Amino acid sequence: GAVVSQHPSWVICKSGTSVKIECRSLDFQATTMFWYRQFPKQSLMLMATSNEGSKATYEQGVEKDKFLINHASLTLSTLTVTSAHPEDSSFYICSAQTVAVYNSPLHFGNGTRLTVT
Amino acid sequence: QKEVEQDPGPLSVPEGAIVSLNCTYSNSAFQYFMWYRQYSRKGPELLMYTYSSGNKEDGRFTAQVDKSSKYISLFIRDSQPSDSATYLCAMGVTGNQFYFGTGTSLTVIP
Numbered sequence: 251g252a253v254v255s256q257h258p259s260w261v262i263c264k265s266g267t268s269v270k271i272e273c274r275s276l277d278f279q280a281t282t283m284f285w286y287r288q289f290p291k292q293s294l295m296l297m298a299t300s301n302e303g304s305k306a307t308y309e310q311g312v313e314k315d316k317f318l319i320n321h322a323s324l325t326l327s328t329l330t331v332t333s334a335h336p337e338d339s340s341f342y343i344c345s346a347q348t349v350a351v352y353n354s355p356l357h358f359g360n361g362t363r364l365t366v367t
Numbered sequence: 368q369k370e371v372e373q374d375p376g377p378l379s380v381p382e383g384a385i386v387s388l389n390c391t392y393s394n395s396a397f398q399y400f401m402w403y404r405q406y407s408r409k410g411p412e413l414l415m416y417t418y419s420s421g422n423k424e425d426g427r428f429t430a431q432v433d434k435s436s437k438y439i440s441l442f443i444r445d446s447q448p449s450d451s452a453t454y455l456c457a458m459g460v461t462g463n464q465f466y467f468g469t470g471t472s473l474t475v476i477p
Contacts, residue, residue, distance in 0.1 A: 256410065291375075293455065293469040294411075343410045355401050356457070356465060358410035 253277050254346050256359025263334055263366055271329045271362045273344030279324035280346035284356065285317070288341045297342075300327050334366040370394055373456055373468030382477050386443040390456035390468045393437065397458040397466075400432050402441045405453045405470065414454075415441065446475045 253276040263269050273283055282301050286294040298314075300306040300321035308314045316338075318330040327346075331338055341363050345356040373390045380386055388402075398419055403411035415430035417423045423430045429442040439458070443450055456468040 252413075254410075291472075294467050341408070345410075355399070355413055355416040357413060358403070360410040361408070363408065 252348065252357040254344065254357045254359040256344050256362055258362055259360060260363040261365070263364070265335055265366055266333055268330055268332045269334055269364060271331075271342055271344070271364075273327045273329070273346065273359050275325045275346045275348075275357075278346075278348040280327075280348060281324065282347045283321055283327040284345045284347075285319060285327075285329050286343045286345065288343060288361070294343065297329075331364065334364070336366045339364055339366045370466040371456065371458060371468045374471055375469050377472040377474060379474045379476060380446055382446060382448060382475055384446050384475075386441075386446050386450070386473060386475075388441040388443075388454050388456075388471050388473070390439050390458075391437055392439075392458060392466075394460065394466075395434070395437065396460045397434075397437075399459045399465075400430070400439050401457040401465075402428075402430055403455040403457060404450075405455060407452075411455055448475045448477050451475050 255274045257272045285297045296309050297312045298306045298308045300319045302321050302324050306319035321327040341361050343361040345358045348354045371392050400417045402415040404414050405411040420432045420434045427444045431440045451474045453470040453472050455470045457465050459465040
């Protein structure tokens with residue numbers, strides 16, 4: 251149980267275009283989903299926290315107009331990288347937390363490797 | 368001071384060895400403790416989840432929490448080459464705020 255599916259697993263796009271990444275909880279409902287960015291050999295950097303039906307909360311230094319997050323349902327959150335630039339190239343990972351169990355652990359997707367050329 | 372400290376390694380052990388991975392933390396209010404395994408270019412996979420102090424065992428994995436010392440450990444018995452990965456500790460106070468260690472890179476040599 252507790253499977254989180256993230257799509258696509260990798261994407262290459264040209265500078266200036268936008269890319270959408272989907273994060274789905276397959277067998278549970280997730281009130282809260284988190285988006286992380288991970289640089290090589292570094293830990294997870296929290297970008298934003300999204301709660302179903304409300305605006306995402308962004309961490310300091312993360313541009314909310316660049317990284318658009320939508321959490322329209324209890325099983326789907328999306329991250330759109332707008333007007334991507336090469337410095338946005340990174341590994342993006344989502345995680346979800348089930349509504350059913352208070353203080354439940356995070357379950358992660360398999361990540362999306364974004365390369366902006 | 369970081370909330371969570373974890374030695375990045377790398378750590379290399381022979382197959383069959385017992386592996387000990389550790390994290391220390393500064394916030395005495397942490398109550399929830401997790402260990403994740405992350406293979407290269409994959410998302411973290413939950414291995415162990417414990418609440419408050421004590422030990423938890425699951426197969427070859429044992430998680431220990433010592434709140435008095437602000438120290439948590441993950442032990443891997445009879446380590447296998449497939450255990451080669453980065454191990455992340457994570458902890459939290461309330462239900463949806465988590466703090467991660469930087470990860471320890473482990474290689475198990477056949």
